[in-house]
Amino acid sequence: MAAPLMEKLSESLGSPEPAVRLILSVLVGYPCALLYRRFFFHQAPTVIHLYHAISGLSLAAFNFAGTQLYHSALCVLVQFLMLRLMGRTITTVLASFMFQMAYLLSGYYYTATEEYDIKWTMPQCVLALKLIGLSFDYYDGGQEPSKLNEEQKRSALAKVPSLLEVIGFSYFYGGFLVGPQFTLRSYQRLVKGELTDCPGQPPNSVIPAMKRFSLGLLCLVIYAIFSPHYPDSYYLTDEYDAQPFWYRCVFILLWAKVILYKYVSCWVIAEGVCILSGLGYNGLGQNGEYQWDACANMKVWTFETTPLFTGTIASFNINTNAWVARHVFKRLKFLGNKLLSQVTALAFLAIWHGTHSGYLLCFSMEFIIVNVERQAQALVRDSPLLTRLANSSLYPLIYLVQQFIHWLFMGYPLVPFCLFTYDKWLRVYSSIYFCGHIFFFTLYLGIPYLRKVLVPRKERSEKKED
Numbered sequence: 001m002a003a004p005l006m007e008k009l010s011e012s013l014g015s016p017e018p019a020v021r022l023i024l025s026v027l028v029g030y031p032c033a034l035l036y037r038r039f040f041f042h043q044a045p046t047v048i049h050l051y052h053a054i055s056g057l058s059l060a061a062f063n064f065a066g067t068q069l070y071h072s073a074l075c076v077l078v079q080f081l082m083l084r085l086m087g088r089t090i091t092t093v094l095a096s097f098m099f100q101m102a103y104l105l106s107g108y109y110y111t112a113t114e115e116y117d118i119k120w121t122m123p124q125c126v127l128a129l130k131l132i133g134l135s136f137d138y139y140d141g142g143q144e145p146s147k148l149n150e151e152q153k154r155s156a157l158a159k160v161p162s163l164l165e166v167i168g169f170s171y172f173y174g175g176f177l178v179g180p181q182f183t184l185r186s187y188q189r190l191v192k193g194e195l196t197d198c199p200g201q202p203p204n205s206v207i208p209a210m211k212r213f214s215l216g217l218l219c220l221v222i223y224a225i226f227s228p229h230y231p232d233s234y235y236l237t238d239e240y241d242a243q244p245f246w247y248r249c250v251f252i253l254l255w256a257k258v259i260l261y262k263y264v265s266c267w268v269i270a271e272g273v274c275i276l277s278g279l280g281y282n283g284l285g286q287n288g289e290y291q292w293d294a295c296a297n298m299k300v301w302t303f304e305t306t307p308l309f310t311g312t313i314a315s316f317n318i319n320t321n322a323w324v325a326r327h328v329f330k331r332l333k334f335l336g337n338k339l340l341s342q343v344t345a346l347a348f349l350a351i352w353h354g355t356h357s358g359y360l361l362c363f364s365m366e367f368i369i370v371n372v373e374r375q376a377q378a379l380v381r382d383s384p385l386l387t388r389l390a391n392s393s394l395y396p397l398i399y400l401v402q403q404f405i406h407w408l409f410m411g412y413p414l415v416p417f418c419l420f421t422y423d424k425w426l427r428v429y430s431s432i433y434f435c436g437h438i439f440f441f442t443l444y445l446g447i448p449y450l451r452k453v454l455v456p457r458k459e460r461s462e463k464k465e466d
Helices: 002-013 017-040 045-063 066-086 090-111 121-140 150-155 163-171 184-191 206-229 232-236 238-242 245-277 300-305 309-315 318-335 338-353 357-382 384-390 395-419 422-431 435-454 457-465
Strands: none
Touching: 002 017, 017 045, 017 206, 017 245, 045 066, 045 163, 045 184, 066 090, 066 121, 066 163, 090 121, 090 338, 121 150, 121 163, 121 184, 121 318, 121 338, 150 184, 163 184, 206 245, 232 238, 232 245, 232 395, 232 422, 245 300, 245 395, 300 309, 309 318, 309 357, 309 395, 318 338, 338 357, 357 384, 357 395, 357 422, 357 435, 384 395, 395 422, 395 435
């Protein structure tokens, strides 16, 4: 009965059935959170774990065939056994990392197509990070507090969790399908009723949650309206190849803005679910107001207004980036090379997304773009002429030009990310003469020369000494 109904709904909306099921599942998180607040907030932890587990498993069954549920269940069980049997050892961390990533990559390999498909590997990639992070947090719980930073102290686990606790944490309806990432310690505080601005009572988070829901719904409407005009498939048509060069570049810019709303809408709506349940509670801010951004995966205002690549990256998929920074980048401190740690972190992100060459190219270009932008910012900061120009009345015009360049070359590395395979993204790059590669390669070579021209010798000498 449900299948024909979903088919009719997807046909009326003009969207694939898996996408309709996914967005409905994210929206169902709101009534799940309301039920939790009304009937389960004061219940025993065992009851709450069962409620979260059953809710999450039901959503998983709604989205994916029952035979596919065993993938996540197996990974959760194996992770629990590792913690129980192997203890707080680096071996546990490494075994967890290798098993969860190998399982995920195997799933990518056996289910991969040349299109973006919503299948069991989508929540599996979220779950893999969650379970790997769990092993790190359990390991940190056995270390001397003096060896841990503040972030690690907040997430470290004092004892091994129960199987039911791990299941509830893994399948929590607010984060199982599309994220966000959160620690078991945060989940434990939620179950204990500690994540609230009213001790002993459900949090006053309805209005903050509805604000995020409304914003997410607006982003979803924008995507639904404009995405048919900017499909990925248009890149591979003779019509696109026949367009003028400027048109092809502007299409990339507009396409990038539209395509990212697909992710923004899901993340912001899911964040509202976490806020409503209490998981988004983040204590008091500097001005004494309650904050609900503990699970924020998007800073939408920054995302829309920043003219910087680094600003967009910092405002997009925040929790995943924070997870990689905490568990990959910072854990590689022993290498003594920040650049190598950065490259390794981006390589991990590329592999975590999938096995297609487009992912590796996208994150390789992100590394280049970010480092060139930092060099350009340093040039502007150190050059009196460029500093005066940046602070002059011409800045609004400079801002518009900067935004155009920013979104054109933000969309440029997204092309392989969304087209996946070598033959597709190479065709698009060839059609625009590899302009992004040439632009950033020219900047990389030209900025050192410009420093010699625009930065006084004294400033260069002081910088060199630093």
